[in-house]
Amino acid sequence: MLDERKASILRAVVEEYIQTAQPVGSGHIASAPGVQVSSATVRNEMAALESDGFLAQPHTSAGRIPTEKGYRYFVDALTRPSLDRTASQQVRAFFDQAHGEIEQMLADTTRLLTGLTDYAAVVIGPAHEAAAVRSVQLVSLAPRVALFVAVLGNGAIEKRTIDLGEAVEEDVLAAASAALSEHVIGGPLAATIALASAPDPAVEAVLGAVRTAVATAAGDDTDQVFVNGASRMAASFEAVETVRSVLTILEQQLVVVSLLRDVVDRGLDVAIGSETGMQPLADCALVVAPYTVDGEQVGTVGVLGPTRMNYPQALAAVAVVGQRLGNRLSEG
Amino acid sequence: MLDERKASILRAVVEEYIQTAQPVGSGHIASAPGVQVSSATVRNEMAALESDGFLAQPHTSAGRIPTEKGYRYFVDALTRPSLDRTASQQVRAFFDQAHGEIEQMLADTTRLLTGLTDYAAVVIGPAHEAAAVRSVQLVSLAPRVALFVAVLGNGAIEKRTIDLGEAVEEDVLAAASAALSEHVIGGPLAATIALASAPDPAVEAVLGAVRTAVATAAGDDTDQVFVNGASRMAASFEAVETVRSVLTILEQQLVVVSLLRDVVDRGLDVAIGSETGMQPLADCALVVAPYTVDGEQVGTVGVLGPTRMNYPQALAAVAVVGQRLGNRLSEG
DNA sequence: GTTGGCACTCGGTAGGATCGAGTGCCAACC
DNA sequence: GGTTGGCACTCGATCCTACCGAGTGCCAAC
Numbered sequence: 001m002l003d004e005r006k007a008s009i010l011r012a013v014v015e016e017y018i019q020t021a022q023p024v025g026s027g028h029i030a031s032a033p034g035v036q037v038s039s040a041t042v043r044n045e046m047a048a049l050e051s052d053g054f055l056a057q058p059h060t061s062a063g064r065i066p067t068e069k070g071y072r073y074f075v076d077a078l079t080r081p082s083l084d085r086t087a088s089q090q091v092r093a094f095f096d097q098a099h100g101e102i103e104q105m106l107a108d109t110t111r112l113l114t115g116l117t118d119y120a121a122v123v124i125g126p127a128h129e130a131a132a133v134r135s136v137q138l139v140s141l142a143p144r145v146a147l148f149v150a151v152l153g154n155g156a157i158e159k160r161t162i163d164l165g166e167a168v169e170e171d172v173l174a175a176a177s178a179a180l181s182e183h184v185i186g187g188p189l190a191a192t193i194a195l196a197s198a199p200d201p202a203v204e205a206v207l208g209a210v211r212t213a214v215a216t217a218a219g220d221d222t223d224q225v226f227v228n229g230a231s232r233m234a235a236s237f238e239a240v241e242t243v244r245s246v247l248t249i250l251e252q253q254l255v256v257v258s259l260l261r262d263v264v265d266r267g268l269d270v271a272i273g274s275e276t277g278m279q280p281l282a283d284c285a286l287v288v289a290p291y292t293v294d295g296e297q298v299g300t301v302g303v304l305g306p307t308r309m310n311y312p313q314a315l316a317a318v319a320v321v322g323q324r325l326g327n328r329l330s331e332g
Numbered sequence: 333m334l335d336e337r338k339a340s341i342l343r344a345v346v347e348e349y350i351q352t353a354q355p356v357g358s359g360h361i362a363s364a365p366g367v368q369v370s371s372a373t374v375r376n377e378m379a380a381l382e383s384d385g386f387l388a389q390p391h392t393s394a395g396r397i398p399t400e401k402g403y404r405y406f407v408d409a410l411t412r413p414s415l416d417r418t419a420s421q422q423v424r425a426f427f428d429q430a431h432g433e434i435e436q437m438l439a440d441t442t443r444l445l446t447g448l449t450d451y452a453a454v455v456i457g458p459a460h461e462a463a464a465v466r467s468v469q470l471v472s473l474a475p476r477v478a479l480f481v482a483v484l485g486n487g488a489i490e491k492r493t494i495d496l497g498e499a500v501e502e503d504v505l506a507a508a509s510a511a512l513s514e515h516v517i518g519g520p521l522a523a524t525i526a527l528a529s530a531p532d533p534a535v536e537a538v539l540g541a542v543r544t545a546v547a548t549a550a551g552d553d554t555d556q557v558f559v560n561g562a563s564r565m566a567a568s569f570e571a572v573e574t575v576r577s578v579l580t581i582l583e584q585q586l587v588v589v590s591l592l593r594d595v596v597d598r599g600l601d602v603a604i605g606s607e608t609g610m611q612p613l614a615d616c617a618l619v620v621a622p623y624t625v626d627g628e629q630v631g632t633v634g635v636l637g638p639t640r641m642n643y644p645q646a647l648a649a650v651a652v653v654g655q656r657l658g659n660r661l662s663e664g
Numbered sequence: 665g666t667t668g669g670c671a672c673t674c675g676g677t678a679g680g681a682t683c684g685a686g687t688g689c690c691a692a693c694c
Numbered sequence: 695g696g697t698t699g700g701c702a703c704t705c706g707a708t709c710c711t712a713c714c715g716a717g718t719g720c721c722a723a724c
Contacts, residue, residue, distance in 0.1 A: 378718095
């Protein structure tokens, strides 16, 4: 725990550095509001903060910049989420008029977040496993190929191509559809698909193909990920190499999902630099918030920016968007 | 038209510059295979090529770099698409094992293209307008909300949230589904949706809602766009600012679609720099190829790289991938 | 028409001087 | 004892200069 004055100085350093991206010297801090001591005193305190690991010096005769520990303390103890009026109005307006397909809405949500924060935004869609099935159907596409289509309660669709092996009559397909409907509708897809069966061996063969098709891809890459604002990363960093490696991460949906999930599972709302566990994100910070639909945690929203991000704003934006998105999806 | 020797020199300059990204001097060219004259002669020819607008000099005492006109001549007259063995095997292997959902396959196709070329890849999915409908269905999601689901012949799904205005009985929804099925199945969705009607006013009301919902969003953003390898842009350019503006373009799906469509419509397979018509792409070249399904042109594949891209390779890769993708989608 | 020769250009690099923001330390002060 | 003004010091950034060399344009000779 830092004493009052050290805390004020650390806060001032972080805030200044976030704004200017330049190492900040004792002079600037001494003239900042909230610090009423001379630059010499500030220097002493900053030296102490440095030896405690909250600040670092790029080189001897430069100002200080916050370390990861410094940012962490800032986030945990020195600031609180805050969203300005226009931003919260923007959020309100967005969710008031949001409508249409769920995928479109989630994609638009990423745009909202990048607009609010000017960082890259990620939204992970509600997991399909949990959602109740409203309708299932088998549609013949080609003599030996059918499409299994399940409509979920939230308007999402789960589909799977079924290789039937041999030509199957329309009415067998219809019978299989009926058998599936009977057992699956109203429950979650993954859990109930095993229950469907039929006495007729031809129908049963089709059901078998459907079961395996649904099982194989389940939980694998069924998560829908929406990413937006990757171009903002280029604005946040000087080095092209940094931009490239961060973009590479953002392009890998599976990596992004596990990254966000991991952070949420650790109970964090911010992961700073190495806390992300990914070396290419050493200069990045990730702000996340899970959202709940009908009380159940089903997805995550987040923004990815430089470690010197505007944490109060990002935290507030992500929190309120997650909250609102959950509400919006809960009402159906 | 350039004489033989000027052509050889231009080709050598372009090839060298593509490889090294450095202005190339007369000495290098004179020692290149296919040019048997002294550097002095090369200098004379290069001066001529410059005054004809094929080459440019960054500054007086530097080598030459190709202009857009130089690249254009190179592409049109000095080179032919060529793909090395391993690359064509990669393509073959990919399409031999490609299977599953169409969206997944298209997304994987972008990955194939970035892998082949090391540039950003774009695939525009088959337009839904043309595809024959295999199945339509109305699924109730909430008391006043239904989901219209159409399964298309290629395995794609078109869906639309329907705001019913007031609560509608299950059986009315079923009747509307049946009426839709009757008129729409077998034809293209956009064209046949207007035909569906029913005597019962309650059912007709539902059908009206469906018609407007399908009509409003038709042809708007129904194109599926898949982009991959944006991080490669960062590797191609020095300036972060360039990377940022190109990324901004790639993030706007509508812009990407109209860009590719525009190039294809002009009958080009390559758009170089300002030929793209987009200022931020001044340093980029776009290689595209439309693909056909059952003889009809339904989509486009392309790669976006720096103007100094490997045209022979990119042209060949895009052409063969477009060809194979069309075949793959035609066989159903 | 081609070529070797040559003076010239000019970006890139290296070395050196200077500047100034910022530091650590110390003695004086309250 | 904590705070502060003063001061010598550090070191990156900036600017200048010299220099190098790749490359050019031009010209006279072949």
